[in-house]
Amino acid sequence: MSSLRASGVLLHPTSFPGRYGTGDLGLEAYQFIDFLAASGQQYWQVLPLGPTGYGNSPYMCYSALAGNPLLISLELLQDSGFLEDGDLWHVPEFSGDRVEFEKVVAYKMPLFHKACNTFKEKASEVQRTKFAGFCESKAYWLDDYALFMALKEAHGGASWYQWEPELVTRSPEALEQWGKRLNSEITFHKFLQFAFFSQWSQLKQYAGDRDIQIIGDIPIYVAHDSADVWANPKNFCLNKETYELDLMAGVPPDYFSSTGQLWGNPVYNWEHLQQTNFKWWVQRFEAMLDYVDVIRIDHFRGFESFWVVELDPEVKPEDRTAEKGEWVKAPGKEFFETLRDKVGKLPILAEDLGVMTPEVEELRDTFDFPGMKILQFAFGSDPGNPFLPFNFPRNCVVYTGTHDNDTTVGWYESREEWENEAILRFFGQISPEGIHWDLIRLAFSSVSNLAIIPLQDFFGFGTPARMNYPGKPTGNWEWRYWGGLITPELAERIKNLTQTFGRAPQPKGTPE
Template sequence: MNASSHPSVFSQRVSGILLHPTSFPGRFGIGDLRSEAYRFIDFLADSDQHLWQILPLGPTSFGNSPYMSYSAMAGNPLLISLDLLHGEGLLSDADLAHIPDFPLDHVDFDRVAATKFPLLQQACRNFATSASAERRDAFQQFQQEKADWLEDYALFMALKRKFNGQSWHTWEPGLAKRDKATLQQFRSELAEEIFFEEFLQFEFFRQWSDLKHYANSKGIQIIGDIPIYVAHDSADVWANPDNFCLDSETGEPALMAGTPPDYFSETGQLWGNPVYNWDYLQQSDFQWWIQRFEAMLDYVDLIRIDHFIGFESFWAIPQGETNAVNGSWIKAPGKQFFEVLKQKLGSLPILAEDLGTVTPEVEALRDHFEFPGMKVLHFAFGGDARNPYLPFNYDKRNCVVYTGTHDNNTTVAWYETLPDHERDRLLDYLGCISSDGIHWDMIRLAFGSIANLAIIPLQDILGLGSNARMNFPGRLEGNWGWRYRSEALNDETCGRLKHITQVFGRSRPRSEAEPESD
């Protein structure tokens, strides 16, 4: 897909909402791609929003983090709507008759998986025995179109299941090192399991494509999220080991990603992902990265690059280290890569997550390609009047402002826990807190800034506290589970959001909305 087919909103004054699909309400314990997803799109359109930002959509591993996925290309099967499968005749009334009661306000991932996967397997069996010729043709076309990543991913997941979740580098040598004869042997042995994995991806992308088409028809563009690094235990690393700095004997990362010691951590951050072998990637004309962006633009309109800094230079930590102290900076060919990407895709619909310590070189790379950077209001009231996150210090309109991100607390909880001096600075800046509450004051601050794009987490629009926080960085479990209740998207909230959007010039007539995507 050529990115020039996606009209840019970067030069327009618009706004939107940050919400991951797992947070939708619904009776199956996790958000899915049916009625509540469409209702959310209607809420966006009715409140004059034009952007919907999501987190990565891939199948998650331990901890359920969308930033640690088994694939950079695949979709999360837990988002598949069982109701839609029922509507297609792949599940019966009896199949859905005994769904347990799930929590309304958070996702119990283990219970959801234990409930949904047997039903997805039943739907797959029914598809295999009774699908129409038209549906079979569509499935075969999907297999052909996605073959570059789908074949390896489906085999990888089937092998993960066979070996009880063990990491690929601990598999027998013929599999770990991808001996052709061994791979063919297991493809034959696990044919049924491979078919199931391919069926899941077929259904996910079909359902997501319909939802995206509906969003685009309403003038809503979807912002996807692409983590710069991928999980070591992923189909991406197993199938493309030359792209990464791996130990040739063990398959473990030879150099690991992270961040150096700083004000917040005297030992830095050790993420454990393998860093890229950029020399090899450059020799291959960045083929894998190009494929990754093309795959994403099949299901989103715009892309936020998480940890954009890593395209200029990255902190690499040798194998065996237990913290990030003994790493070193290595330059990355970011400019060369984005030049090639632009040649392949046309315009680059990219937002740069440039938070943290940003060097002049990173700013130069971002600005050379005119990528909007990020401004976060939760960071604005520490320090003094020179704080770059204070709206009067924004030096360009080509940026996106947030109250907070998925890694921040909600605005209500953030305000309640602010140190006294920061709260005093905030109150001086605002003049006072309105009767609508601190969350609406911060939304007004974002919408009233010069930033062309303003994006607000749904938790802040709803004025929720810390129990609605999406992620606690550094905490391995208990994240990513927040869900809202269906009644939260009511006419009063919609009307208030629409009013503030219009007051600050972030709405535009529907006739000017983006055309539907193909």
């Protein structure tokens, strides 16, 4: 990470406006990058970009390395010759401020199939060569992922550990037989990944040409029902007979939940991972660094120690909580040393929120990873609160809030009057611009090297624009903004603030 002062915007691509029900990697994405450049921003932070499953959470994907097909731009597929003009004439009436995921899937998937069939029939030699090269270079994860998705569809969406025993245990004969049977479906999923990564690479290049770096997000855990766990079961703590979970990841009671959070993910078999010299983890980081510039590690403390809950089979899944668990040590230092030996300098941000221990802080600081500071956590306690700006170290990233928080306006309006007294003592009074601009100004003026602001806060939106409610299984990740909201006037206002607090881009050649 650079030691120069800078700032950026947090926005997931699904939140872009557009005709097709969800944000994608087309025109609106390029216009957003133009907005970032015009407003003097140097970073764009996104949530995980993988193919989502139940609940549409980007933190619960079918693959840690694949891209989400819903982000593929239909218009760019058309530009590539894989769809015709008439294919995009009849678009359903989609919500302009929410992603209706099921409706989007129903609309886009038939068009993706048509694009794939057109590719098979009419792709140029250059396009075919690029596709073959992509499949070869990504084969170490793409082959398993494409087969996994094809098998999942063939089994009516059932989780992999509910398939036939020979598929659950990955019998080579069964995999070969099903691979031949599902050849067309496997090619389809490879085509979707080719389309996603082609479009993403072009967008990333466009951002890089405008000196915008992309911060990606690695969730420490992967979904149980994923190609990652199916293809690499020894990396995880699974029941040796059923491949179900006896142990589950989560966190104990905290700010977000009085009963803790039970995430549904398997925990790692770190002993086995160490024996492989962390091969799977290294490949995961290397793959991420192919398409982002910086990686935020979600739940960083899990690399030092992780919360494990032993599941009671007598308790219904909906009644389980994360209160009764234990912290188990993880070999984080050994892993990051191995990763550094493999990839060199580690452009990593550590999500170090929640209850941190001296050991977690030591792991973070040993590798000089910036931690996170959330201004919404700063008020209501004593002056020693680590989220108050005068307690910040320079090597950190400050946010008004994250995807897991309410918007700043929603947060302020939902607080009790006595709680807001602490804010008034700090600011003196709330400015006529609103609490969101007060916190944005506070973030930009802090000593933190990097300030990241959710786009909702620049708009001054309330709770309906919140992205996620931790612990709520459905109804999240749906917010979108209307076209026309990222105006030249807003860009100029942000640019002035960026320049005032020394976060504007430095002239070329300026030493760090």
